Amino acid sequence: MTNGTRTLDVVIVGAGAAGLGFAVTLRHLGIENFGILDRAAVGASFLRWPRQTRFITPSFTSNQFGLLDLNAVCLETSPAYSVGTEHPTGTEYAAYLQGIAEHFELPIATGADVLSITRKTRHQPFRLETSRGEIRARFVVWAGGEMQYPQTGGFRGAELCLHYSEVTSWDDLAGGERCIIGGAESGVDAAVALAAAGRQALVFDREEPWNRRGSDPSQLLSPFSRARLHSAVESGRVTLCGGCAVTGVRRNGNGYQLAFEDGEVMDCAEKPILATGFVGSASLVRSLFDWQHENFPLLTENDESTVTRGLFLVGPQVRQGNLIFCFIYKFRQRFAVVANQIARRLRVSTEPLKWYRRHGMYLDDLSCCEDACAC
Ligand SMILES: Cc1cc2nc3c(=O)[nH]c(=O)nc-3n(C[C@H](O)[C@H](O)[C@H](O)COP(=O)(O)OP(=O)(O)OC[C@H]3O[C@@H](n4cnc5c(N)ncnc54)[C@H](O)[C@@H]3O)c2cc1C
Numbered sequence: 001m002t003n004g005t006r007t008l009d010v011v012i013v014g015a016g017a018a019g020l021g022f023a024v025t026l027r028h029l030g031i032e033n034f035g036i037l038d039r040a041a042v043g044a045s046f047l048r049w050p051r052q053t054r055f056i057t058p059s060f061t062s063n064q065f066g067l068l069d070l071n072a073v074c075l076e077t078s079p080a081y082s083v084g085t086e087h088p089t090g091t092e093y094a095a096y097l098q099g100i101a102e103h104f105e106l107p108i109a110t111g112a113d114v115l116s117i118t119r120k121t122r123h124q125p126f127r128l129e130t131s132r133g134e135i136r137a138r139f140v141v142w143a144g145g146e147m148q149y150p151q152t153g154g155f156r157g158a159e160l161c162l163h164y165s166e167v168t169s170w171d172d173l174a175g176g177e178r179c180i181i182g183g184a185e186s187g188v189d190a191a192v193a194l195a196a197a198g199r200q201a202l203v204f205d206r207e208e209p210w211n212r213r214g215s216d217p218s219q220l221l222s223p224f225s226r227a228r229l230h231s232a233v234e235s236g237r238v239t240l241c242g243g244c245a246v247t248g249v250r251r252n253g254n255g256y257q258l259a260f261e262d263g264e265v266m267d268c269a270e271k272p273i274l275a276t277g278f279v280g281s282a283s284l285v286r287s288l289f290d291w292q293h294e295n296f297p298l299l300t301e302n303d304e305s306t307v308t309r310g311l312f313l314v315g316p317q318v319r320q321g322n323l324i325f326c327f328i329y330k331f332r333q334r335f336a337v338v339a340n341q342i343a344r345r346l347r348v349s350t351e352p353l354k355w356y357r358r359h360g361m362y363l364d365d366l367s368c369c370e371d372a373c374a375c
Pocket of ligand 1: 013014015016017018019037038039040041042043044045046049053054055056057112113114115143144145146147148186281284314315316326327328329
């Protein structure tokens, strides 16, 4: 694929929740000269979720009373309405995204893996080298997500384990008791699914995420996971082991051995499961950002790279100070902030964004996101 000498106004990398939601914002602004590139397909990450995994954030068709469905990526849509369930599976959610791509006639090129992004000077367009040819663009919006980049846990022997993101169905995992390293959302999801399949699971975590309290859902187990975990523990199939930091995994005959920080070791017959999280995809274009932490790029107040003007980030890797935008209902409110910047520089009217503001889809005053609850 090549767009020859034509330069697109905007290229969006990634046709997931963030890329599509942002693209709809461009559509609402009347910006036409843009494209979306995805190495795989629309909603590819969701299609790769384990078959049993469901959204932890609930969907409900509350739109007509002014409350957008928590999992909607754009105004006037609702996954609860489209797929008819409160906690969609990855496949169901991908179908919702597919519906958005079709309804808004979004210009998506699939099978287009973005390999590098360069720019000679800040006055010239970006050049995106892709598996389907070169693309040029004035603005690039990175929406590559995180699911496809597993975090390996940073201990010796992590490569011997099976990462959560490599599992297509927990029912397919043969054998007996499984050790799960990591007790946050993905570890709990794995444990609950294994218990439902009739297996035993031991969950190890340095802390005890299942007991953490607070008001920011990004730092806590969701109510959905808490309830499912409670039932799985009650059934006797899941055992939670807090205060257990795994420092290494090695082969031990036909099985494996886990080593812990306190010097203890434990044998397990089956491949341990790594539920240690994900690394954001923006690491692929690491040099175009400055980094506040190895996983989170430094961004301006408009979610633009602090070192590469014209390059923006949307999706779960966005952080502003201590605020974490990892959920869809959080990061979707920043699409309009980025779109506003791009529209102004393209000299396009930003009038339609008033509609976004009225419906809680334009979050630029972050003082309202104080991390405190009254009850
Ligand atoms: C198991 C799991 C459960 C979750 N549950 C919830 C939940 O219940 N509620 C919630 O709000 N959030 C949840 N999340 C967070 C979730 O990741 C994000 O909400 C959402 O997927 C992020 O959307 P995205 O568009 O940024 O990324 P993705 O959906 O991953 O989309 C990124 C797209 O970019 C493409 N891509 C990546 N790199 C390139 C490249 N170099 N070139 C071309 N294309 C590329 C990929 O193919 C992919 O299609 C969950 C995450 C996981 C992993």
